[in-house]
Amino acid sequence: MSEPIVTMNNINFTYENKPILKKVNFEIPKGKFMGLVGPNGGGKTTLIKLILGLLKPDEGEIKLFNTPIEKFQHREKIGFVSQKANSFNAGFPATVFEVVSTGLTAKLGYFKFMKKSHREQVLAAIEMVDMLDYAFENIGNLSGGQQQRVFIARALVNEPELMILDEPTVGVDQGNVKRFYELLDKLNKEQQITMLLVTHDTGIMTEYATDIVCLNRTLHFHGNPEEYSSLSDEDLSLFYGHPVTTIAHEA
Amino acid sequence: MIADFIQYDFLRYTFLTGILIGIIAPLLGTFIVVRRLSLIADSLSHVTLAGIAFGLMMEKLLLITFSPLYSGMAFSVIGSIGIEKLRSVYKNYQELAIPIILSTGVGLSVIFISVANGFNTDLFGYLFGSVSAVSQNDFLLIFSIFIIVVGIITIFYKELFTLSFDEEHATISGIHTKRIHLLFIVLTSLVIAASIRIVGVLLVSALMTLPVAAAMRISKGFKQMMLLSILFGEISVIIGIVSGYYLSIPPGGTIVMIAVTILLLSIGYKRSRKSTNEMREA
Numbered sequence: 001m002s003e004p005i006v007t008m009n010n011i012n013f014t015y016e017n018k019p020i021l022k023k024v025n026f027e028i029p030k031g032k033f034m035g036l037v038g039p040n041g042g043g044k045t046t047l048i049k050l051i052l053g054l055l056k057p058d059e060g061e062i063k064l065f066n067t068p069i070e071k072f073q074h075r076e077k078i079g080f081v082s083q084k085a086n087s088f089n090a091g092f093p094a095t096v097f098e099v100v101s102t103g104l105t106a107k108l109g110y111f112k113f114m115k116k117s118h119r120e121q122v123l124a125a126i127e128m129v130d131m132l133d134y135a136f137e138n139i140g141n142l143s144g145g146q147q148q149r150v151f152i153a154r155a156l157v158n159e160p161e162l163m164i165l166d167e168p169t170v171g172v173d174q175g176n177v178k179r180f181y182e183l184l185d186k187l188n189k190e191q192q193i194t195m196l197l198v199t200h201d202t203g204i205m206t207e208y209a210t211d212i213v214c215l216n217r218t219l220h221f222h223g224n225p226e227e228y229s230s231l232s233d234e235d236l237s238l239f240y241g242h243p244v245t246t247i248a249h250e251a
Numbered sequence: 252m253i254a255d256f257i258q259y260d261f262l263r264y265t266f267l268t269g270i271l272i273g274i275i276a277p278l279l280g281t282f283i284v285v286r287r288l289s290l291i292a293d294s295l296s297h298v299t300l301a302g303i304a305f306g307l308m309m310e311k312l313l314l315i316t317f318s319p320l321y322s323g324m325a326f327s328v329i330g331s332i333g334i335e336k337l338r339s340v341y342k343n344y345q346e347l348a349i350p351i352i353l354s355t356g357v358g359l360s361v362i363f364i365s366v367a368n369g370f371n372t373d374l375f376g377y378l379f380g381s382v383s384a385v386s387q388n389d390f391l392l393i394f395s396i397f398i399i400v401v402g403i404i405t406i407f408y409k410e411l412f413t414l415s416f417d418e419e420h421a422t423i424s425g426i427h428t429k430r431i432h433l434l435f436i437v438l439t440s441l442v443i444a445a446s447i448r449i450v451g452v453l454l455v456s457a458l459m460t461l462p463v464a465a466a467m468r469i470s471k472g473f474k475q476m477m478l479l480s481i482l483f484g485e486i487s488v489i490i491g492i493v494s495g496y497y498l499s500i501p502p503g504g505t506i507v508m509i510a511v512t513i514l515l516l517s518i519g520y521k522r523s524r525k526s527t528n529e530m531r532e533a
Binding site: 092105 | 285287409410412413416419421423424425467470471472473474
């Protein structure tokens with residue numbers, strides 16, 4: 001088995017005396033495209049925040065790139081794309097180029113200025129997501145799908161080895177969702193970027209993911225898309241804690 | 252028309268100070284506006300008033316002479332740190348910090364003013380600005396503030412911009428967001444203290460926000476907005492000071508009205524461009 005990018009051992013996490021995560025054991029090997037699904041309130045976002053270091057587990061151990069998270073120094077190896085609606089002010093007067101440049105801020109470090117080579121890196125990341133024509137447009141003038149590509153570019157500019165995406169397609173129109181997944185698939189296969197994607201949309205995700213994980217307080221399922229598809233509605237109800245009907249997506 | 256400003260010392264210092272704050276107020280203002288913190292500038296200016304009133308009171312009670320700008324600056328910096336502390340106390344109601352600090356500033360000002368039994372100095376000048384109030388010492392202090400603010404913004408531009416655009420992302424990527432934010436808010440308090448002699452307590456936040464509001468309508472990207480804001484700020488300050496002097500109106504009033512005019516023009520310009528574009532498309 002290839003080197004694990006993320007390892008979680010026996011993670012417990014409670015919030016205001018409510019258990020959110022219980023005994024979560026979890027590993028993402030290098031190169032995987034992992035889809036994380038589960039009901040609302042099942043702890044998906046908490047799990048991501050733990051990996052990003054925004055929260056600390058009550059118990060258990062988290063390792064990133066085989067280093068305990070407390071000692072992990074290379075934050076730039078992890079690219080994060082959030083639900084854009086949460087953290088982004090749509091009227092913000094910044095160009096695509098300026099937004100993608102912010103990805104480099106932490107890596108450059110304090111008291112350092114952007115050089116020509118950094119500007120080229122930024123343009124290369126914008127080109128990778130096919131947004132070069134819009135590089136000097138204000139981000140507020142773009143569609144939801146285009147904005148989300150810009151945020152992917154912001155993560156890519158650091159050449160991350162792991163990308164974490166939290167419901168990235170919320171607010172993106174259906175036609176562009178497929179295009180978005182194709183981009184992730186390309187990055188996963190061509191750039192060997194390990195992906196961890198949280199989504200509600202299990203239909204389209206199963207076409208691209210190599211692994212699927214169901215989380216509802218604890219891990220209920222971990223397997224490949226074929227195994228996931230062969231689960232009966234009863235099994236799924238067990239994971240989700242309520243009855244589930246699978247909705248087929250048009251290809 | 253400018254001749255008086257070259258001939259007389261007090262006017263020259265006012266004019267030069269105007270040039271400096273015409274740069275730093277909109278420069279910091281761009282960050283304040285995009286971070287939706289416009290009201291913080293207002294509450295800090297009232298705290299600065301308390302500091303100035305304190306300085307004038309001490310001057311009168313202890314019969315010493317020093318520039319009240321120093322005590323104004325000290326209060327402003329303390330007020331800025333107070334706002335940050337309150338914002339962390341009321342995590343879900345962060346805007347509460349603003350009226351708390353603002354009313355404390357006004358309350359203290361009233362007390363200091365009455366303890367001193369009113370002042371000889373024209374309080375009106377502190378409220379609405381004055382063309383004849385900047386001494387050589389004041390100018391040197393304001394010049395130092397100018398150097399500090401421009402220097403720190405240049406050095407920390409990328410951190411400030413990253414934080415302003417997306418605080419969550421900045422935190423995750425490992426930027427010390429709290430420290431950068433504190434630095435930013437202390438800079439804001441310095442700029443307010445520097446601007447107060449010219450534009451006055453009541454209008455200082457206008458000089459930080461109106462040029463930015465105008466630039467925001469017509470600029471592409473953040474840097475361009477910043478440069479345009481400074482240009483608009485300079486135009487407002489220069490025309491405002493000169494016309495205020497010749498019309499015997501406190502410069503705060505004329506500066507702000509020039510800034511409002513620029514703002515209206517930029518809104519009109521954007522509208523007219525939009526409608527010509529629509530006509531072309533039709």
